[in-house]
Amino acid sequence: MNNKKDEYYIKNSDTVFDAIVIGSGISGGWAAKExxxxxxxxxxxxxxxxxxxxxxxxxxxxxxxxxxxxxxxxNLLVNEQHKIQKQCYAFKDATKHFFxxxxxLPYTTSKGTQxxxxxxxxxxxxxxLWHRQSYRWGPYDFIANKTDGHGNDWxxxxxxxxxxxxxxxxxxxxSGSRxxxxxxxxxxxxxxxxxxxxEKALQKQFSALYPERPMIIGRAAHLTEPTELQVSQGRMQCKARNECQAGCSFGAYFSTQSSTxxxxxxxxNLHIAANSVVHSLIYDESSNRVKGVRVIDNDDLSQREYFAKVVFVCASTLxxxxxxLNSTSKRFPNGIGNSxxxxGHYLMDHNYNAGGTGDLAGFxxxxxxxxxxxxxxxxxFNYKPDNKRGFxxxxxxxxxxxxxxxxxxxxSDGIGVDFKNKLRRPGKWKFGLWAQGEMLPRYENQVNLHTNLKDKWGIPQLNINCQFSENERAMMHDAANQVEVMLTAAGLTNIKTEVTNEAPGLAIHEVGTARMGRDPKTSYLNGYNQSHDVPNLFVTDGASFCSSAVQNxxxxxxxxxxxxxxxxxxxxxxxRL
Incomplete structure (x- = not known):
């Protein structure tokens, strides 16, 4: 693509495209490819x-x-420009330019929300920047809402x-194991x-002690043995550097740049309008269709419009x-397709508030x-309902x-040559497990547009109101307890567990807010991620989710x-569109 970039990148255009894809991340990249x-x-x-x-x-x-x-x-510049972003595990000197x-990018939070x-x-x-963990959802995940009555049925x-x-x-x-x-x-x-x-030894121990709790290798979007298709794209085998968020010239992990x-x-068939901040969608009431997209130039704040037959919104959940929400009209005063x-409701994120470690003898x-x-x-291992669990x-x-x-x-304590030699030798083995918990869909966890505050592009700021409930807190206490029980049973010592009280957001797994559903009265999208109200409008990122499951x-x-x-x-x- 680099040699022909002038053919792909555009600014002004009168073309009526077949499709507009808003966003270029995981969802947007796939929409454009397909x-x-x-x-x-x-x-x-x-x-x-x-x-x-x-x-x-x-x-x-x-x-x-x-x-x-x-x-x-x-430093002062980072503290001013990246006060929020620097909380992310991936924010480092080698990656800060990707945040x-x-x-x-201001936003507000409601009282009591962080x-x-x-x-x-x-x-x-x-x-x-993603952590590349890649898991399918299973049959239980798509019926969980219906089973326990929390959230609408997928x-x-x-x-x-x-x-x-x-x-x-x-x-x-x-990569992964069957x-x-x-x-x-x-x-x-x-x-x-x-x-x-x-890990192999502990896998055997856990298998004997807890056969219903298998421990497997994490499934990840890394090329351990590239296929002919992947090699033809210029992608190569993962070198196990684990420096992925800085970018991978090998194309060894999946990203928009390396793959889609x-x-x-x-x-x-692809054109790209970069530095184009989407202000809102252009809605035509006579045809009940989205005609195009209004954008504001990221640099000079000039305005322009693009037109297409179908629009896919893939700009991340929020x-x-x-x-x-900012796409309003006489028919949809509270956001396009929002009858x-x-x-904006039912915002969810994963819950990473518990875990533990212990010392492992031998090896x-x-x-x-x-x-x-x-x-x-x-x-x-709690995927089947159980009233005795407490969550x-x-x-x-x-x-x-x-x-x-x-x-x-x-x-650690030490000084001089002996201390230096100690640092050259590997220390004791440790093993840890940390929880990734599901968050229930709740109406009160929501986002809305601020009535007064706008960003530099003139777009109303998003206001976020989202908190974990007692259910999520009880879940984390159980996770910490179960980690302690399992590590103890496996013979680890010096076990330390914790339950923290971090707010939603830093899991970076936001979902919900434009959920799918069968009933247009209680959902935003149908089973094909298509707006119930506006047929040529689709939303395919995390906003479309009805529940969060536990998988990435x-x-x-x-x-x-x-x-x-x-x-x-x-x-x-x-x-028909």
Whole structure:
């Protein structure tokens, strides 16, 4: 794409495109790929700057000791521009340029709410920064709302999406092991990363002690053995550097830049309008269709419009909701397609507020090489309802076994040559598990447009009101307790568990706010991510979710998007949109 970039990047255009895709992250990249490969002229709109694969990974391959503050970023400029973003685990000196500028991206929170909105406004979006954990949802996840009565029933079931999981997995490349688990369906796998020695031993112990709680290798969007298709895209085998958020010139992990964007560009059906902040959608009441998109230039604040036959909103859960709420008309005064009134409600994020570690005796002759970009995973073992548990839904556990090194021993006692020699030797083995819990969909967890405050583009700021409930807190206490019980049973010592009280947001797994459903009175989208009210409007990012499950959501974003494009393409061909 780089050699022909002038043919792809546009600013002003009178073309009526077949499809407009708002956003270029995981969902937007897939929407563009699927539309262009079907022959549809497609415009991708991205509010941020252009990031070119390889060329713009300016933090890649810079060793920690070559960075001014050894990867840390803590100065007045960062504190002013990245006060919120710097809370993210991936925010470092080598990655800070991929995060949004908080000063330019204000939002408000309601009283009692603390919510950290992590943003990556550039071509590729958060696909450059995600943690690449990739899990299918299972049959239980799509019926959980119906089973316990919290949230609306999903309009789809696992068989509706299974073939689309396979479709995106074969292209993206997902490493993992076949386990045949009822609550975690297998993917189309590349070979898994290997467990280290202590993890293999603990896997056997847990299997004997808790056969209903299998511990497996984490499933990740990394090319352990690239296929011919992936090699043809210029992608190569993962080198286990675990520096992914700085960008990967090997294309070894899935991102828009490494995978979906070059596939879309190869069709010659793709155009990209970067630095184009979407203000709102252009709605035509006479035809009940979205005609196009209003944008504001990121640099000079000039206004322009783009037009298309169908619009896919893939700007992230909160970003998409802000656009939809700001798209008002006589028919839809509270946001386009919002006759149900649910737009903005039922916001969810995952709950990472519990976990524990312990010391693992033995294995002094064991070590490992490389920096494996995934850990171990224990799927949700609370997926079946149980009134005795004291909370609804469940949690997964993830973790790893590791040997202490100089970083973990730098605060230990010592001085002189003996201390230096100690730092050169690996320390004791430790093992930890941390929870990733489901959040119930609740109406009061919502976002709305601020009545007075606007950003520099003149767009009303988003106001967020979102808190964990007693159900989520009880779940985390149970997770900490279960981790302690399991580590004790496995023979670990010096076990330390904790339950924290972090607010939603930093999991960066926001979903809900424009949920799917069968009933137009209680949902925003139908089972194909299509607006109930406006037929040529689709939302395929996390906003469309009815529940959060416990699995990382990105693989489901991909599958839902590919499925929705397939449906929309057929509707376009039949002239029903």
């Amino acid at each position: 539309f262009t490969e079907r022959g549809f002229k497609t415009l991708m709109i991205e509010r941020g700057r252009i990031v070119e694969h390889q060329k713009d990974y300016i933090g890649e391959n810079i060793a920690p000791w070559q960075q001014p503050l050894r990867t840390r970023v803590d 949004g500028n908080d000063k330019d 919510f950290s909105w992590i943003r990556a406004n550039q071509l590729g979006g958060k696909s450059l 309009p789809i079931r696992y068989p509706d999406i299974a073939t689309w999981y396979s479709h995106v997995e074969r292209h993206a490349g997902i 386990e045949n688990l009822p609550n975690l369906p297998d993917s189309e796998f590349l070979p898994p990363f290997e467990l280290n020695g202590p 964007l070059p596939a879309a560009a190869a069709t010659n 970003g998409s909701t802000q656009i939809l 149900s009134g649910v737009l 002094e002759d064991e070590f490992y090489s490389g920096r494996r970009p995934t850990g171990v995973y224990m799927p949700n 609804l839904r469940g949690y997964a556990l993830s973790g790893r076994a590791y040997r202490e090194d100089w970083k973990s021993m730098q605060r 959501p990105s693989l489901t974003f991909m599958a839902l998007t590919a499925r929705a494009v397939d449906y929309a393409a057929k509707e376009l061909q039949q002239k």
